[in-house]
Amino acid sequence: MAPGSPDSSERSARLAALISRVAMADQRAFEALYGLTSAHLYAVALRIVKEPSAAEEILQEAYVSVWHHAGSYDAARSQPITWLVSIVRNRCLDQLRRRDLDTVSLTTEDEDAPELDIPDEGPSPAELLLRGAEAHSVRECVETLDGGQKQAIALAFYQGLSHAELARHMKQPLGTIKSWVRRGLERLKRCLDAAGYAR
Amino acid sequence: MDLAHPDHRARLDELAAQYALGTLRGRARDRFTRAAHADPHIAAVAREWERRLALLASAVPAVNPPPRVWTAIATRLGLEGVRGAGLAWWQRLGFWRGFAIASFAAALVLSGITLMQPPATPGESLVAVLAGPDAKPVMVATAALDQSVLTLKAVADVTPGPGRVFELWALPEGAAPRSLGVIAPAGVVKVRLRGPSGEALARVPALAVSLEPTGGSPTGQPTGPVLYSGRVERLY
Numbered sequence: 001m002a003p004g005s006p007d008s009s010e011r012s013a014r015l016a017a018l019i020s021r022v023a024m025a026d027q028r029a030f031e032a033l034y035g036l037t038s039a040h041l042y043a044v045a046l047r048i049v050k051e052p053s054a055a056e057e058i059l060q061e062a063y064v065s066v067w068h069h070a071g072s073y074d075a076a077r078s079q080p081i082t083w084l085v086s087i088v089r090n091r092c093l094d095q096l097r098r099r100d101l102d103t104v105s106l107t108t109e110d111e112d113a114p115e116l117d118i119p120d121e122g123p124s125p126a127e128l129l130l131r132g133a134e135a136h137s138v139r140e141c142v143e144t145l146d147g148g149q150k151q152a153i154a155l156a157f158y159q160g161l162s163h164a165e166l167a168r169h170m171k172q173p174l175g176t177i178k179s180w181v182r183r184g185l186e187r188l189k190r191c192l193d194a195a196g197y198a199r
Numbered sequence: 200m201d202l203a204h205p206d207h208r209a210r211l212d213e214l215a216a217q218y219a220l221g222t223l224r225g226r227a228r229d230r231f232t233r234a235a236h237a238d239p240h241i242a243a244v245a246r247e248w249e250r251r252l253a254l255l256a257s258a259v260p261a262v263n264p265p266p267r268v269w270t271a272i273a274t275r276l277g278l279e280g281v282r283g284a285g286l287a288w289w290q291r292l293g294f295w296r297g298f299a300i301a302s303f304a305a306a307l308v309l310s311g312i313t314l315m316q317p318p319a320t321p322g323e324s325l326v327a328v329l330a331g332p333d334a335k336p337v338m339v340a341t342a343a344l345d346q347s348v349l350t351l352k353a354v355a356d357v358t359p360g361p362g363r364v365f366e367l368w369a370l371p372e373g374a375a376p377r378s379l380g381v382i383a384p385a386g387v388v389k390v391r392l393r394g395p396s397g398e399a400l401a402r403v404p405a406l407a408v409s410l411e412p413t414g415g416s417p418t419g420q421p422t423g424p425v426l427y428s429g430r431v432e433r434l435y
Contacts, residue, residue, distance in 0.1 A: 082250055156220050
């Protein structure tokens with residue numbers, strides 16, 4: 001959805017209004033917020049942590065946190081959905097990290113690490129990257145990325161892969177991966193900001 | 200390193216980007232999170248990156264979480280009188296509750312229908328009996344699995360009223376309703392599907408009819424009340 005399109009700004013305004021009511025402990029607003037956003041947030045979590053039980057747990061924690069911290073949401077600073085997605089993504093990354101710590105003694109070397117489980121159901125991360133870029137100019141920006149940059153960024157964003165996991169999955173040296181990600185992000189930023197998506 | 204210092208602008212931007220993307224991990228992530236909490240400038244740069252990447256995030260197809268997630272949240276927070284009122288109508292439990300009664304009525308109607316109108320092609324078909332809250336069948340939808348046509352037959356006398364029409368919706372699992380078109384309130388209506396019904400309605404557990412302004416829903420989603428609904432059953 002393009003920023004500024006009537007649909008997205010209307011939806012954002014509605015979500016922001018609900019969050020401000022949640023900040024005042026309005027239960028109905030909280031239910032409405034859950035009804036409008038949980039399917040999207042659950043999908044985001046599921047893609048990253050993969051296991052439904054872990055994704056459910058994260059969703060639960062995220063909404064409990066939203067209930068307690070809705071007062072800290074500042075509509076002037078970020079879109080409501082961006083704020084919510086960030087809460088969920090951060091919890092997912094924490095979860096992945098705990099998982100990494102659990103297995104670190106078994107797999108200290110990258111070569112010994114188990115094959116990554118990248119589900120092939122549904123659209124691939126690279127497809128999502130293009131599909132997400134619904135607005136023409138955003139899609140053009142995604143398309144300025146090289147193949148490797150695009151794939152690395154998509155896998156990191158949608159599946160929560162770390163640099164080391166990207167290197168293993170894409171069978172590239174760690175240095176190459178890091179530079180693909182860094183240059184890809186730089187290019188994306190220049191292009192998006194030039195296209196008028198800068199604040 | 201003082202990340203907020205102008206000399207480190209490029210480094211800050213890079214770290215914020217990696218933070219938002221998720222590739223900043225472990226202790227480096229913790230340090231960055233603390234720095235962002237302590238310094239509004241660092242937090243602002245991180246938010247900028249979250250916003251840029253959010254432009255790409257809308258594509259993940261939505262998946263409805265199981266109802267127990269909401270129950271667990273409501274229990275943990277001690278919310279009172281939680282009935283799922285905030286959920287979209289097709290996600291509400293109550294919406295599905297009428298089905299038990301409706302399917303009994305459906306069986307009665309169906310036996311009548313099949314006698315009157317034996318399916319043109321033998322084989323499997325999909326059937327949905329659409330009923331209102333009183334579980335009284337109003338329309339019956341049938342489609343042979345290998346045909347791209349859904350036949351809708353009115354079995355009760357209903358009219359949408361002046362300036363209003365009935366619109367038929369497929370209610371896919373974990374996704375928003377999909378319009379199957381505006382339908383006439385009486386007689387037999389053929390609705391063209393986008394493929395054989397076995398595929399077009401594969402993950403569609405239910406159909407519903409809503410009341411819409413002439414010409415159908417202006418938004419692509421149901422805007423008026425949902426009058427009738429029914430579970431899609433597979434008949435062999």
